[in-house]
Amino acid sequence: xxxxxxxxxAAGQADHVPSPCVSVCALDANGxxxxxxxRTLDEIAAWSLLDADAKRxxxxxxxxxxxxxxxx
Numbered sequence: 074x075x076x077x078x079x080x081x082x083a084a085g086q087a088d089h090v091p092s093p094c095v096s097v098c099a100l101d102a103n104g105x106x107x108x109x110x111x112r113t114l115d116e117i118a119a120w121s122l123l124d125a126d127a128k129r130x131x132x133x134x135x136x137x138x139x140x141x142x143x144x145x
Contacts, residue, residue: 088124088125089125090125090128090129090132092110092120093110093111093112093131093132093135094109094110094117095109095110096109097109097110100114101142106138106142108142110135111135111138111139111142112131112135116131
């Protein structure tokens with residue numbers, strides 16, 4: 074099964090929100106933020122327990138984190 078197929082919601086899973094994990098797990102210098110997906114360790118640990126809205130909230134925060142981390 075391809076990565077795209079694993080991330081595509083199955084029929085009847087309208088609330089399915091795919092994980093942003095890219096299988097590049099490395100922590101920032103503070104040991105808090107994954108440099109692959111830019112989630113915190115707490116967010117990663119809780120992902121399977123979060124409802125769809127909470128997951129979307131995490132996803133919405135990722136672009137800013139990514140940008141902030143890459144600024145000189």
